[in-house]
Amino acid sequence: MYDHADVGEAKALLAARHLAALNPLIDIQGRECRLAADNAVELVAEHDVVLDCTDNFATRFLLHDTCFRAGKVLVQAGIYQYEGQLQVFDFRDELAAGCLRCEWPEEPATGCVGTCTDVGVIGAVPAVLGSMQAMETIKLLTGRETPATASTVLVDLLTLEITRVARPRRPDCPLCGAAPRRPQPRHEPWEISLSEFKRRFPAGRVIDIREDWERDQVGGHDPAWEHLPLSNPHPLRDLDRRRDTLLVCQHGIRTWRVVSALRHEGADRVWSLPGGVSDL
Numbered sequence: 001m002y003d004h005a006d007v008g009e010a011k012a013l014l015a016a017r018h019l020a021a022l023n024p025l026i027d028i029q030g031r032e033c034r035l036a037a038d039n040a041v042e043l044v045a046e047h048d049v050v051l052d053c054t055d056n057f058a059t060r061f062l063l064h065d066t067c068f069r070a071g072k073v074l075v076q077a078g079i080y081q082y083e084g085q086l087q088v089f090d091f092r093d094e095l096a097a098g099c100l101r102c103e104w105p106e107e108p109a110t111g112c113v114g115t116c117t118d119v120g121v122i123g124a125v126p127a128v129l130g131s132m133q134a135m136e137t138i139k140l141l142t143g144r145e146t147p148a149t150a151s152t153v154l155v156d157l158l159t160l161e162i163t164r165v166a167r168p169r170r171p172d173c174p175l176c177g178a179a180p181r182r183p184q185p186r187h188e189p190w191e192i193s194l195s196e197f198k199r200r201f202p203a204g205r206v207i208d209i210r211e212d213w214e215r216d217q218v219g220g221h222d223p224a225w226e227h228l229p230l231s232n233p234h235p236l237r238d239l240d241r242r243r244d245t246l247l248v249c250q251h252g253i254r255t256w257r258v259v260s261a262l263r264h265e266g267a268d269r270v271w272s273l274p275g276g277v278s279d280l
């Protein structure tokens, strides 16, 4: 979908342009906006099938819960290194299988799995899973059945094994169970917005831990911030733990992990910016 010259551009608009060039007979609309609790209901309501192509838990759970409440079909694909996972949630009728919260009642913590930025990605892996996701969607739209509505499909591209794991419903599921409760978004006490950090700690430091290439290509930083890329040997070894310090990265995932570890070691004046530069 993308090439090197696209780095830093809005992916939704680029994808719309690329797909329109592939097939000009289809009406494609690109929307550049961040999916959030206040617009998810409206965006999902306009569509029959939703494909989740995102790479973070917060969006994944928000999209899932919104599709559940709106009675939509959600086709979800995800990758990790050489593996992929595919599942279809058909919320149009009485559920025949478990939902995402039957598997994961609570949203996992932001930094608990490495993202593609952290652990790397081979383009062919999302290409395989993306094609499978597209195929599942075509099957749904043309009225065909798919075992992916009742099971999680695991694809291992090293061994070339495809495994289907049944996805049973849990009676105590917080979403589709007998006594649903509205899940609370996870928030750590050491996550803080930029404005709140500046208000509470006017003399605090802000350190951007992104790599040079990310700053060059994506930007978004304030010239007043310090820069200590995480890939440096011992980047935060000399961190003055007596000063309040806010760490910033692209999506708040690396800083979540770093600050979580530092806090564990007793550094109680180091903070993480949730959502990173992308959310500013």
Ligand SMILES: [Zn+2]
Binding pocket: 098, 099, 100, 101, 102, 103, 169, 170, 173, 174, 175, 176, 177
């Ligand atoms: Zn459930």
